[in-house]
Amino acid sequence: MSRKPSIFSKDYEKRMRHRKVKVFVISIICLAIVILIGVYLTGTFKSALSDAKNQKQNIVSDNKKPSSTSVKKSSEISKPESESNGKESQYTVNLSNGKKINLTYETKNKDKVFKSVTPKDSNVAYSISPSGKNILIFDNKSQSILKFDSNGNKQDVTNPQYVSTTGSTIEKNAQLSANPNYIWCSSPKFIDENNIAYISQLPWLGKTTKYVWIENLQTKANVMVQSIEGEDIKFDAVKDKGLTTIVDGKTVYVTTSGEVSQ
Template sequence: MVKPSIFSKDYEKQMKRRKRRIVFIGCLSIIIIVFAVMSVKGIFEEVRKDMTKNLTTTDKKDVKTIDPKNSEKEEPKKTETKENGKDKKPEGYDIHLSDGKTITAVYEVKDNNKLFKEIAPAENNVSYSMSPSKQSMVVFDNKVQSIILIDVNGNKQDVTNPQYTSTSGTVISKDSQLSSQPDYIWCSSPKFIDEDNIAYISQLPWLGKTTKYIWIENLKDKSHILVQGIEGEDITLGDLTDKGVTVTSDGRTVFLDASGNISE
């Protein structure tokens, strides 16, 4: 702003106007500065609030709630059931069935002794039975009607009766009978009665009847004996008890011991 000349006749008026302008500009500048400061302060306050909110949210996500009562407890570790991404195979002996499936006779070790436990996988629904000592197991191969005996050392043998000799002396082989009559029950559902004997269901000694009977096989000498006094259209072999193996024949339940004796 140009200062007026002292030689001007309007010097006094010009000086007054100049002072008013200076005061006005000064006040305006102060107002502008105040507004500018307030605006900047408001912006920083908003930024601060946003930052505080974000930090608080992040902290809540990262911080885990600790229960003072359980602060020293750890979550139980899961038992490893897989090996290299695959289901861990149980200890046992593989048995290849005639339908192409492979099952495992699973055993466990107790006091340095192997004891049979089960057949795996269970969903194959294979009929089997373990001896009282769990040192032996019989498995039924349904497709070819074969009874497979296996011991805890992995030794396997087919103990199915290969042929039947009638009272007249006629010899009937298992293979020829099943070939001519596939639905015929040569043997089924083997069950241990004791360590040396198993019971099984069969339509023998008749070929033209649907009646079922119980036979006992001695695993040592491979002899097969027909049980007298048990026959029926619907026969099942159940659990082994102190009286012997449970037999249900057409609704009647009895117990069969290794000698062929029947009790109720």
């Protein structure tokens, strides 16, 4: 700011008026600046408060509203078992020939019970255990006996080799590779929960005669029924006498111990 003029100056009043105007203008400018700064800060503060408020509301809303995934999982977990009671479901099995079959089961009082194999025209030999909790599937191309439990667990229960009375060993894969038409096993059938019967040309390699074998699923022991042999052997229902077996047109009954009766 310029120095104050001397009172004895001849243009003292003129210079004082000019000085007052200048001070007034500067004051107006400063006041305007202060007002603008105040308005700006006030607006920013309000905006910050609004953003904070909205963010808080969003957090509260998110905490109260569960995600759709959580709702779905909760619904699935809490679904009563009775809702699926009596409903048919299935396991899908891929066979070695490329075909797919379905093992159909029904849930009864929380237990899964096998009912059938579909499609009906698949021509796959199968057998369901007396309890319905296990099923045998015969994979014809690989000549494999496959057992499935009610949880869908698979187990190959095929006898992998035959050991003769002289100690020589015949491997399944080697024999079928040398002679694909050889019947290593076929037509598996449950006699009871722990024993199955199947048809085989074992123990002979150069004959077409067929025999009945019994396998214990727990011990894996395979025993041939000595008193049965024939060119055409079929299994039917399990009766009180044992497994109905038709040998060249004649019906006999086979027990799990290998006993045969008419």
